[in-house]
Amino acid sequence: MNETKNVIMVGVGGQGIILASELLSEAALLAGYDVRKSEVHGMAQRGGSVSSHVRFGEKVLSPLIELGQADIMLAFEKVESLRACEYLKRGATIIMNNLEIIPTTVSLGAGSYPSDVPGCLRELGFTVILVDAQNKAKEAGTSKAANVVLLASLASLLEIDKEIWMEVIRRRVPKKFLDINISAFNLGYDSLKA
Amino acid sequence: MSAAKSEFNLHFNSIRLVYNHLQREYMGISRKLMTGDEAIARGAWEAGVKVAAAYPGTPATEILENLARYDEIYAEWSPNEKVAVEVAGNAAIAGVRAIASMKHVGLNVAADPLMTLSYTGIGRGFVIVSADDPGMHSSQNEQDNRYYAQFAKIPMLEPANSQEALEMVRDAFTLSEEYDTPVLIRVTTRVCHGKSPVTPGERIEQETKAFSRNTAKYVMIPGHARKRHVVVEERTLRLRELSEKSPYNRIIKGTGETGIITSGVASQYAMEVAPEADFLLLGMTNPIPSELIRKFAATVRKVYIIEELEPYLEDQIRALGIECIGKKVFPRCGELSPEIIRRGLTGKTPETVAIPKDIPIPARPPVLCPGCPHRGFFHIINKNKLFVTGDIGCYTLSVLPPLTSMDTCICMGASITGAIGFSKAFRDQPGKKAVAVLGDSTFLHSGLTGLMDTVYNKANVVTCVLDNRTTAMTGHQEHPGTGFTVKGEPTYSVKIADVARALGIQHIYEVDPYNLAETDAAVKSSLALDVPAVIVAKRACALKCKNVDFALSVVDQDQCKKCNACLKIGCPAIVKKGDVIMVDKGMCYGCGICRQVCPFGALIAVE
Numbered sequence: 001m002n003e004t005k006n007v008i009m010v011g012v013g014g015q016g017i018i019l020a021s022e023l024l025s026e027a028a029l030l031a032g033y034d035v036r037k038s039e040v041h042g043m044a045q046r047g048g049s050v051s052s053h054v055r056f057g058e059k060v061l062s063p064l065i066e067l068g069q070a071d072i073m074l075a076f077e078k079v080e081s082l083r084a085c086e087y088l089k090r091g092a093t094i095i096m097n098n099l100e101i102i103p104t105t106v107s108l109g110a111g112s113y114p115s116d117v118p119g120c121l122r123e124l125g126f127t128v129i130l131v132d133a134q135n136k137a138k139e140a141g142t143s144k145a146a147n148v149v150l151l152a153s154l155a156s157l158l159e160i161d162k163e164i165w166m167e168v169i170r171r172r173v174p175k176k177f178l179d180i181n182i183s184a185f186n187l188g189y190d191s192l193k194a
Numbered sequence: 195m196s197a198a199k200s201e202f203n204l205h206f207n208s209i210r211l212v213y214n215h216l217q218r219e220y221m222g223i224s225r226k227l228m229t230g231d232e233a234i235a236r237g238a239w240e241a242g243v244k245v246a247a248a249y250p251g252t253p254a255t256e257i258l259e260n261l262a263r264y265d266e267i268y269a270e271w272s273p274n275e276k277v278a279v280e281v282a283g284n285a286a287i288a289g290v291r292a293i294a295s296m297k298h299v300g301l302n303v304a305a306d307p308l309m310t311l312s313y314t315g316i317g318r319g320f321v322i323v324s325a326d327d328p329g330m331h332s333s334q335n336e337q338d339n340r341y342y343a344q345f346a347k348i349p350m351l352e353p354a355n356s357q358e359a360l361e362m363v364r365d366a367f368t369l370s371e372e373y374d375t376p377v378l379i380r381v382t383t384r385v386c387h388g389k390s391p392v393t394p395g396e397r398i399e400q401e402t403k404a405f406s407r408n409t410a411k412y413v414m415i416p417g418h419a420r421k422r423h424v425v426v427e428e429r430t431l432r433l434r435e436l437s438e439k440s441p442y443n444r445i446i447k448g449t450g451e452t453g454i455i456t457s458g459v460a461s462q463y464a465m466e467v468a469p470e471a472d473f474l475l476l477g478m479t480n481p482i483p484s485e486l487i488r489k490f491a492a493t494v495r496k497v498y499i500i501e502e503l504e505p506y507l508e509d510q511i512r513a514l515g516i517e518c519i520g521k522k523v524f525p526r527c528g529e530l531s532p533e534i535i536r537r538g539l540t541g542k543t544p545e546t547v548a549i550p551k552d553i554p555i556p557a558r559p560p561v562l563c564p565g566c567p568h569r570g571f572f573h574i575i576n577k578n579k580l581f582v583t584g585d586i587g588c589y590t591l592s593v594l595p596p597l598t599s600m601d602t603c604i605c606m607g608a609s610i611t612g613a614i615g616f617s618k619a620f621r622d623q624p625g626k627k628a629v630a631v632l633g634d635s636t637f638l639h640s641g642l643t644g645l646m647d648t649v650y651n652k653a654n655v656v657t658c659v660l661d662n663r664t665t666a667m668t669g670h671q672e673h674p675g676t677g678f679t680v681k682g683e684p685t686y687s688v689k690i691a692d693v694a695r696a697l698g699i700q701h702i703y704e705v706d707p708y709n710l711a712e713t714d715a716a717v718k719s720s721l722a723l724d725v726p727a728v729i730v731a732k733r734a735c736a737l738k739c740k741n742v743d744f745a746l747s748v749v750d751q752d753q754c755k756k757c758n759a760c761l762k763i764g765c766p767a768i769v770k771k772g773d774v775i776m777v778d779k780g781m782c783y784g785c786g787i788c789r790q791v792c793p794f795g796a797l798i799a800v801e
Binding site: 035037067080086102106112 | 225355465466536549557758768
């Protein structure tokens with residue numbers, strides 16, 4: 001891999017995006033790549049829109065992805081993929097959690113939630129892969145592991161060995177949640193590989 | 195693949211990874227991913243730091259959190275940044291290496307000791323970290339703290355990534371000791387919260403320097419300070435020479451066409467956007483290396499200055515008589531990014547795919563969490579239609595719809611003093627009253643003097659302390675009221691009601707903000723007074739106190755009259771889909787506030 005890979009993760013504060021982007025960065029480092037990652041902690045985490053940029057390759061400097069340069073988007077929530085769309089390359093791949101979290105602004109009538117987000121993005125030329133992460137995570141033991149299911153779907157598209165991912169999960173996830181997270185990872189990984 | 199074979203493969207690969215890791219370690223290239231904040235803490239530890247102090251503030255909070263994990267370092271959450279700089283600065287005078295870290299606006303609070311510690315100098319190395327927030331991801335302004343280094347006449351280093359953060363902080367202690375000065379490390383959000391590989395080193399213990407009385411240096415009466423000012427000016431001349439030869443100021447040759455002078459994270463963007471350009475990377479930015487800049491400018495056709503926020507470098511470089519392009523093409527407001535730099539250098543905008551205008555993208559601002567104890571309090575404030583002088587914390591989010599219950603928010607502690615200002619301005623308008631609202635950590639940071647002023651100067655102000663038992667917004671740090679230190683040791687817990695009583699407040703109400711009737715009664719009764727009063731709304735942050743067995747809420751659809759009263763408390767767990775209002779079971783915390791606001795009893799508790 002000569003070119004830098006740019007991955008953007010988007011979603012809502014509290015969905016476990018920071019952990020997912022940590023695991024991706026660690027996996028890329030362990031695979032021998034140079035890595036940069038950026039996100040914002042603090043106020044945005046209180047249920048607001050969040051995003052994390054991860055870049056890896058032979059030599060990387062900027063922690064931010066330039067607009068129009070992201071290869072893959074991992075969207076933890078549907079409408080958040082639209083918000084960050086300008087970061088994507090033409091024809092990029094979007095892995096999308098089949099989940100809608102209605103913002104309070106919509107409940108109050110100060111906006112509406114779009115009806116067919118995947119369809120809209122497909123029409124714009126993107127490849128959209130819908131993942132039922134909440135249910136898959138429940139299958140593994142808890143819907144809280146949805147972030148790991150999504151990460152695994154992303155992992156199945158990247159040139160990083162599965163064993164490296166396993167090693168990273170073993171290092172980062174507390175022992176009592178390890179089994180659930182490993183089975184969540186396998187469910188997400190295998191469904192896309194197949 | 196058989197299970198046994200798969201297990202073997204997994205096992206084999208683990209061995210291979212461990213082998214690779216050991217090999218890298220053997221070759222001395224064991225790299226770890228670290229945020230800038232982690233790397234700063236690591237650099238300080240490696241430099242043998244013994245004392246560290248800070249007040250939490252995004253994006254600097256994690257520096258002290260990481261420092262506190264090292265057993266060799268005494269670390270404290272100070273009540274505010276002035277305390278932190280005085281504690282750490284005096285530890286350095288007393289003979290050990292010390293560090294104080296804070297967000298940019300925190301240095302305003304600590305500016306008083308900073309300006310004079312520059313005169314006294316130090317005994318052992320003293321480093322101050324200012325974490326600026328261009329783009330104001332979590333701040334009330336985007337002031338450029340590089341000017342503080344100039345103002346205080348102290349050297350400044352600006353790391354661009356985590357590796358530099360570690361090295362510069364480590365080396366800053368030597369610099370501090372060689373030049374007898376505090377050193378400012380200036381970082382920004384993208385450096386603090388960005389992660390990049392770091393090769394950590396080992397800790398080198400430093401001997402404590404015996405303190406001996408030296409009043410001419412450390413007691414700043416005018417007669418002594420006049421002499422110290424001369425020392426400071428001489429030091430600045432020597433620092434100028436150092437900057438010329440500092441390894442942190444370096445040239446990278448390009449084609450000789452475009453020359454870019456840059457520093458901090460902006461350099462990382464610029465080097466990717468313009469790989470063919472000549473670069474002068476500045477890591478030591480006070481004082482700037484004038485001769486090196488002149489030399490560099492002479493070798494290129496055009497000079498660009500790429501820096502976030504103010505034209506700090508640009509103005510100084512222009513003063514050298516060098517023609518350059520800076521804020522004319524790169525914005526002063528907000529943070530920089532690769533595309534902004536590309537546009538400034540080439541005029542080109544990157545090609546992006548736009549979402550058709552008819553597709554709605556609803557706004558998703560940050561909100562008070564489900565179960566947040568502030569929600570009930572602001573509901574009552576709204577009901578009573580009050581002027582509210584606010585403060586810095588999660589509760590500032592109540593300014594957004596639907597709560598919309600704040601009139602001012604300026605800086606830490608300004609709620610109480612703000613309400614005094616309002617009350618004095620309102621003194622010819624009977625019936626008009628301002629209410630100050632602030633959190634427990636903010637009250638202990640800088641609310642005490644204001645509260646004292648309400649009593650001393652007879653300000654008819656109601657001060658409401660929303661005591662959620664933590665510093666919530668920055669990620670739940672301990673403070674003098676929580677009963678624990680940053681290292682988790684139990685300690686005395688300051689009681690806010692006791693403090694208020696000691697300052698002379700005679701009317702103190704302690705309420706549970708989950709109980710709306712009780713809260714409303716306290717607000718009404720305090721408003722009826724013509725002397726200052728304090729309401730302490732006590733309830734632990736819902737994110738910190740998860741193990742509760744409260745009954746969750748559910749909407750009885752037969753009773754719901756769609757009046758939207760429950761939506762007006764802005765709880766993310768209450769969702770309206772089409773015409774139907776319901777409670778998201780996964781999100782509901784069980785605080786019961788919605789059940790108290792529903793006029794039709796449609797929100798009911800489920801066991």
